[in-house]
Amino acid sequence: GAVVSQHPSRVICKSGTSVKIECRSLDFQATTMFWYRQFPKQSLMLMATSNEGSKATYEQGVEKDKFLINHASLTLSTLTVTSAHPEDSSFYICSAGRGVGGPAKNIQYFGAGTRLSVL
Amino acid sequence: SQQGEEDPQALSIQEGENATMNCSYKTSINNLQWYRQNSGRGLVHLILIRSNEREKHSGRLRVTLDTSKKSSSLLITASRAADTASYFCATDQAGTALIFGKGTTLSVSS
Numbered sequence: 001g002a003v004v005s006q007h008p009s010r011v012i013c014k015s016g017t018s019v020k021i022e023c024r025s026l027d028f029q030a031t032t033m034f035w036y037r038q039f040p041k042q043s044l045m046l047m048a049t050s051n052e053g054s055k056a057t058y059e060q061g062v063e064k065d066k067f068l069i070n071h072a073s074l075t076l077s078t079l080t081v082t083s084a085h086p087e088d089s090s091f092y093i094c095s096a097g098r099g100v101g102g103p104a105k106n107i108q109y110f111g112a113g114t115r116l117s118v119l
Numbered sequence: 120s121q122q123g124e125e126d127p128q129a130l131s132i133q134e135g136e137n138a139t140m141n142c143s144y145k146t147s148i149n150n151l152q153w154y155r156q157n158s159g160r161g162l163v164h165l166i167l168i169r170s171n172e173r174e175k176h177s178g179r180l181r182v183t184l185d186t187s188k189k190s191s192s193l194l195i196t197a198s199r200a201a202d203t204a205s206y207f208c209a210t211d212q213a214g215t216a217l218i219f220g221k222g223t224t225l226s227v228s229s
Contacts, residue, residue, distance in 0.1 A: 006161070034216060043207060044162070044219045093161055095217075106150055106211045110161035 002028050004096050006111025013084055014119055021079045021114045023094030029074035030096035034108065035067075038091040047092075050077040084118040091115050124220055125208060131226045138195040140223040142208030143188075149211050151184055153193050156205045156222070165193075165206075198227045 003026040013019050023033055031052045036044040048069050049057040056069035066088075068080040077096075081088055095108040125142045132138055144151070150169045154162040168175045168184045168191065175182045181194040195202055205224045209217040 004161075036219075041224075043221045046216055046218065049216055091159070095162070106217070107152065107164050107167060108154075108162070108209075108217055109164070110154075112161045113159070115159065 002098060002109040004109045004111045006094050006114055008114060009112060010115045012117045012119065015085050016083055019081045019084055019116060021092055023077045023111050025075045025096045028098050031074060033071060033077040033094055033096045035069060035079050036093045038093060044093060081116065086118045089116055089118045125223045127223060129224045132198055134199055134227055134229045136198055138198050138225055140193045140206050142191045142220050144210050151191050152209045153182060154207045154209060156207065200227050200229045203227045
């Protein structure tokens with residue numbers, strides 16, 4: 001099956017620092033990856049769509065200068081939370097699809113998530 | 120934005136019982152998917168049902184889709200303690216991004 005690796009799984013940082021989260025597709029190429037944010041006991045909120053070789057598409061209300069996304073290769077997308085503040089504390093999850101034809105292209109494979117705590 | 124709304128929000132049952140979760144959505148879809156999330160982990164794809172399908176089975180899972188009512192249900196039969204997790208429905212929008220519902224938290228006690 002398709003495997004998506006997300007690192008780190010947990011990070012604690014001081015307010016004002018930047019944190020980088022990596023998302024890798026291990027056994028397939030992903031031209032598109034997605035970044036979600038999840039608050040406790042709530043659903044996943046799509047933050048942005050990361051496209052290999054081009055700028056990410058951000059959802060309404062998501063600050064692109066705050067959440068920098070880079071999709072430098074077909075297997076790696078990174079999310080950098082810049083100048084993190086306590087309100088950025090959350091669970092961040094990435095996903096990728098195989099992009100093959102038919103309805104299966106809509107199946108997403110998720111990383112294990114990163115729990116960010118900003119002190 | 121959120122597309123789906125699941126109910127109930129929380130469900131507690133005994134092992135061996137069946138668990139039914141429902142999902143409603145607002146706009147037209149190409150397909151609907153169900154995912155499972157263990158606490159503090161990523162999501163795992165369970166099953167996908169196309170808009171022209173009415174019912175689909177996978178092991179102990181049974182999914183129905185009623186496009187006229189814009190609703191879907193997930194039935195887990197003969198539940199086990201290991202089924203304890205949150206379950207989300209997800210629908211596709213333009214492109215391949217998924218929009219998730221609020222989820223149902225299932226607790227199965229032995």
